[in-house]
Each structure stands twice: as structure tokens, then as C-alpha cells.
Amino acid sequence: MTQILIAVPTPGLVATEFMKSIVGLTQGLRKRRVPFALKTYEFSDIVMSRNYLVSYFLSSRNFTHCLLVDSDLSFTPKQLFRLLDFDEDFVAGVYPQRNLRLEKFRQAVEQDLKSGGTATPTRELLARSMKYNLSYYMQKGGAPIDEQRGDFRRTATVATGFMLFKRVVPETIVARGAAQKLPRNGLLPIYQDAPLFADFFSHRYSDEGDAIYGEDQSFCLRWVKDCGGEIWVDTKSRITHHGHLAFPGDFAQSGGP
Numbered sequence: 001m002t003q004i005l006i007a008v009p010t011p012g013l014v015a016t017e018f019m020k021s022i023v024g025l026t027q028g029l030r031k032r033r034v035p036f037a038l039k040t041y042e043f044s045d046i047v048m049s050r051n052y053l054v055s056y057f058l059s060s061r062n063f064t065h066c067l068l069v070d071s072d073l074s075f076t077p078k079q080l081f082r083l084l085d086f087d088e089d090f091v092a093g094v095y096p097q098r099n100l101r102l103e104k105f106r107q108a109v110e111q112d113l114k115s116g117g118t119a120t121p122t123r124e125l126l127a128r129s130m131k132y133n134l135s136y137y138m139q140k141g142g143a144p145i146d147e148q149r150g151d152f153r154r155t156a157t158v159a160t161g162f163m164l165f166k167r168v169v170p171e172t173i174v175a176r177g178a179a180q181k182l183p184r185n186g187l188l189p190i191y192q193d194a195p196l197f198a199d200f201f202s203h204r205y206s207d208e209g210d211a212i213y214g215e216d217q218s219f220c221l222r223w224v225k226d227c228g229g230e231i232w233v234d235t236k237s238r239i240t241h242h243g244h245l246a247f248p249g250d251f252a253q254s255g256g257p
Contacts, residue, residue, distance in 0.1 A: 002084070004029065004036040004164075005063040007056070009049035010071040012042050015242040017074035028077030034084075037063070047201045047215045050160070051182070054201075055194040058170045066170075070161035072098075074240045082234050083164040086152055090169055090223060091232045093162035096130035098243035104129035133159030133216070134233060138225065139207065151236045157213075157220035158233050161241075169223055174198050178226035 006025070008014075022038070029036045039056060043049045050068065057066040067080060073095060083091040108125045136144035138156045147154040173179045179198040191197055200222065201215040213221065223229040 002034055002065060003063050004034060004065045004067055004084075005057050005060065006036055006038045007053035007066055007068045008038070008040045008071055009046060009053060009068075010040055010042050011044060014071040015074065017240065017242060018071050021074045021076070025075075025077045025080060028081070032081070047203070050201045050215065050219075051197070051199055052194055054170055055197040058167070058174070058198070059194045059196040061167075063167070065164055065166055067162075067164050068160055072242045073161055074242065075162065075238070079162070079234070079237065079239060080164065082151075082236070086232065086234070088152075088230065088232045090163065090165045090229060091152070091234070092134075092158045092160070092164070093239050094132050094134055094158065094233050094235075094237040095161060095239035095241045096127070096132050098241050099131065100126075100245065101129050101131065133161075135217075148235075149232075151234060152232045153235050155231050155233050156224060157217040158231055160216040160219055162237075162239055169229065170198070170200065172227045172229065173200060173222050176227050178222040 006022070008022075026036065026038070039053060041049050041052050043052075053068065054066065057063055065084070075093065079093050083093065105126060108128045112120045112125060134155050135157045136146070136153075136155050138145070145154045145156055170179070174181075174196070179200045182197050182199050201219050203215060204213045204218040204221060205211070206213065220231055224231060
């Protein structure tokens with residue numbers, strides 16, 4: 001029977017739209033009669049936060065799936081259900097980086113105007129100009145992973161802000177020695193309910209030693225490269241990434257009030 005742990009690392013603040021999304025998700029899960037629990041952890045170190053939450057999931061054997069979701073995203077319940085129904089060991093939703101690429105947006109608008117058709121909604125033009133957090137390449141200069149099944153495609157790495165994985169993922173990573181057990185860290189109380197505490201997210205170096213991977217990529221590489229696992233992403237993902245936007249002012253350019 002499917003039982004989901006919704007795991008949320010947070011620096012202490014959550015986006016309002018994220019809160020609305022979580023409320024909607026829990027209501028959707030109840031309608032589908034899927035048991036779930038919500039686990040949060042507030043800490044300044046995102047590597048340790050994610051390590052703790054995944055270790056808690058690993059230690060709590062009643063859960064079959066873990067949804068690791070960041071507190072600055074918003075989404076509809078459908079986004080999770082698409083991942084759940086795809087039924088692979090590791091599936092993720094794709095979301096954009098929090099950078100507004102104005103030149104790309106301008107190009108999208110100009111191209112839309114040249115098309116001469118019905119004006120494309122602004123949201124769609126913005127989505128076209130975004131850079132998304134995933135990579136189809138296992139290594140620099142290598143061939144991309146090219147396998148698709150319906151709306152889902154395999155990838156090498158993906159940002160872990162909206163990922164659903166089964167118990168077999170952390171179990172295999174630990175069993176293969178790709179995530180080492182961590183010794184007790186001072187007085188942090190995070191070992192009391194996560195006795196199988198392991199290091200899933202610490203940064204790894206590239207094979208060439210010329211780059212360091214983020215914690216998201218490092219987790220993915222432990223699963224894909226060290227364990228031979230697969231990562232699938234939903235190419236129809238619709239997830240919003242919330243952040244701060246700078247508003248450059250030059251009143252003289254405005255033409256008045």
C-alpha cells in the first residue's frame with residue numbers, strides 16, 4: 001500500500017503559494033485515499049537538512065515513497081499524481097531557476113509578434129525564456145541520455161526540489177556504499193528519529209576534478225552513476241519557483257507618473 005512522506009527542508013520561511021500548494025496536495029491525497037505524513041526541518045545547511053529528511057524516510061519503514069519538495073515552489077496536486085502514476089523508482093518535476101532572463105524574454109516576445117497569430121499569453125512567453133534545472137548529460141562532451149516514454153524522459157541529473165522516489169533508492173545508495181553513514185554531529189537532535197543517518201547530498205567532484213557538483217546533482221549521481229539507477233522527469237511539468245525580483249528604477253525613462 002502506497003504511503004507518502006512529504007519532506008520539506010526550509011530555512012525558516014515558506015512562500016505563501018507553497019503553503020497553498022501543500023494544503024491542496026494534502027486534500028488531494030485524502031480524496032485519493034493515499035496515506036501521508038508531513039515532515040519539515042528548519043536548518044541553514046541545505047545538505048544536512050536534505051540528508052536528515054531522506055535518512056528519516058529511510059529509517060521509517062512504513063513509508064513507501066518520499067516527496068522531497070522545496071518551500072519556494074508552487075504546484076497543483078496533479079503534478080504529484082503524474083509522478084506517482086508513472087510508477088518509476090525516481091521521478092521528478094522540472095522547475096526553472098530563479099533568474100529572469102530578460103533578453104531571452106524579449107526575444108520570445110519579438111518572435112511571437114512576428115508570427116502574426118494570436119498573442120501568446122505572457123506566462124507562456126516567460127516559461128520559454130527560463131533556464132530549467134536538469135541535465136541530460138552524464139559527463140562533459142558525452143552523448144545525452146535519449147529515452148522517452150510518453151510525457152516522461154530520462155535524464156542524468158535534475159534539481160531535487162520536487163522529486164518523488166521509492167524506498168529502494170536510498171536503500172540501494174547506502175547498500176552500494178555511495179552514501180556513507182554519518183557520525184553524530186554535536187548536539188543536533190536529528191539522529192533520534194533517523195538512526196539510519198547517511199550522507200546522500202554532500203558535494204562531489206567531477207571525474208576530471210575541474211568542477212564541483214551541487215547537492216542536487218550529487219544525489220542524482222549517487223543513484224545513476226554509482227548504482228545504475230534511472231531518473232525520469234515529467235516534460236509536462238508546471239511548477240513555479242518563487243523568489244525576489246529586483247526592480248531597476250530610472251524615473252526619467254518613465255515619461256512621468
